[in-house]
Amino acid sequence: MSNSFIIDARYLDPDHEAKSPQDVQGEIDEPIWLHVNVADDGAAEQLAKAAPYMDSAMIEALCAADTRPHVEDFGKEYLIILRGMNMNPEAEPDDMVSLRIWSDGKHVISAERRPVMAVRKLIDKLKASDKPVTASEVVVSLAVEIIGNMAGPIGKLLDDIDELEIAALEGKPGDLRSHLNSLRETVLFIRRYLVPMKQAISQLQGLAQDWLGDKATRRLRHAGDHLARHIEDLDAAREQLQFQHEEMLAAISDKLNRNMYTLSIVAAIFLPLGFLTGLLGINVGGMPGADDATAFWWVAGGCAAIAICQLLYFRRGGWF
Template sequence: EHGRGPCDCAEFLVTLVERLTQRIERHWNGIDDLADDLEEAVLDEAGPEVGATLVDLRRQAIILRRYLQPQRDALRALQTGQPAWLESDDQRHLAEELDALERVVEDADAMRERMALVRDELNGQASERLNRNMYLLSILSAVFLPLGFLTGLFGINVAGLPGTGEPLAFWIFVGALVIVAALQLAVLRRMRWI
C-alpha cells in the first residue's frame, strides 16, 4: 500500500530473514544477560532460587538452538545452491544473516556449557555446605556421646553407685562432666578437628 515492500522473492526472503535474525538476537541478548547475572549470583552463593533459573536458562538455550539449526541449515543450502533468482547483493545479505545465526547457535552451545559449569559450581557449594554441617554434627556427637554415656550410667537406680549418700555428689559429677568435655575439646583441637 505504501510502496515500500519487497520488489521480488529474493528481497522478500532477505527482509524476512533479517527481521527474524534481529528478533532472535534481541531475545538471545536477554538470555545472555540473565546467564551473566546467574553466574554472578552463584559466585556470591545465592539461594535455592538460582537452581530454577539455571534450569530455565538451559532449557531456553536448548530450545533456541533446536529451532535455529534448521534455519541455519536452510540458509546454508541457499548459499551453496545459489539459485538463479538470488542476486549477488541478496546472496551477500543472506551470508551476513547466516553469520549472525551461526554466532547465536554457537552462543547457545556455549550457554549450555556455561550452565553446566554453573550447575557444577552449585553442586559443589551444596556439597561443601553439607560437609560443613556434617562436620559440625560429628564434632557435637564426639563431645556429647561420652557425656551421655556417663549420665546414663550414673542415672540408673541401682544401689552401690559412688556418692549416692553425699549431698555434693551431683555437683562433683557435673564438674567431672565439664572436665571430660574440656579434655575432649582440647584433644579435638590438638588433632586439628576444630
C-alpha cells in the same frame, strides 16, 4: 472470506498500484505476496480460494500445526519453514513462533499461526519505501528479518547469565538454583530450533544462486553468519551454565560437609558423656553417691571437665 485471514497482500510487479488485500487475493497470473493467518479452523479452504495456483499438499504444509525449520525443493516450488523469536507483548522470546513460506518464483505465500513481528517489520519497510520487490527479495528479506530479531533476546539472555554468575560469586541471597535451571531450559529450547534453522538457511543458500541471485545469496550468507554466531553464543552460554551448576552443587556439597563435620565433632564430644550418664542412670542397687547430696554436682563437674579436655584435644589436633 474472513478479513482477518489475509493480513497483508501486495503486488510484486512495479506496474501495479497497491490494492487492498481483498482486491489482490485470487490473482493467478499476477506476481503477489500474500501473508495469511492459518490459526483458525477452515484456513486451508480460505487459502485454497485466495491462492488457487497452490496444490493441496503445499496448503496442508502451510497450515500444519507443528513444524520444524527446514527447506524443501519441489523443482519449481519451494517450501521454507523458519522459526523466530516471539516478540509479541507479554510473551517470552524463547516461545518461538513459526513462519511458513511458499513460493514458485512468482508468487509468495507466507503463513503464521501467531503474530510474527519480523513480517510486520518487513511490511512496514515496504510501505515506507514504496519500491517494487521481487518474490526472491521477499523470501530473503523474511529470513533476514527473523534472524535479525534474534540479536536482542539472545543478548539479554547472555546478560542474565552473566548477572547470575556475578550474584553467585558475591553470595547474594535468592533462589539462584531455580533461576539457573530456568536459564538452562531457555538456552536449550532456543538452540533446539536454531540448529535446524542454520541448516535451513544453508539449504536456502544452495538454492540462491539459481533462484534468488547473487545479491540474495550474499544477504543470506551474511544472515547465516549471524545465526551461526548466535548458536556459538548459546553453546558458550550452555557451557557457562553447566559450570555454574557444578559450582553450585560443589558449594552445596561443601556446606553439607561442613555441617556434617560440625555434627561429628558434637557427637564425638557427647559420646563419652552419654556413656557416663547412661551408666550412672541404671536402676540397680549399689550405685555410688545415691545417698550423697553432692554427688550430682561431682558428676556434672566431671562431665564438664571431660568435655573441656575433649575440646582442647580437638583444637590441638586441628579439627576446628
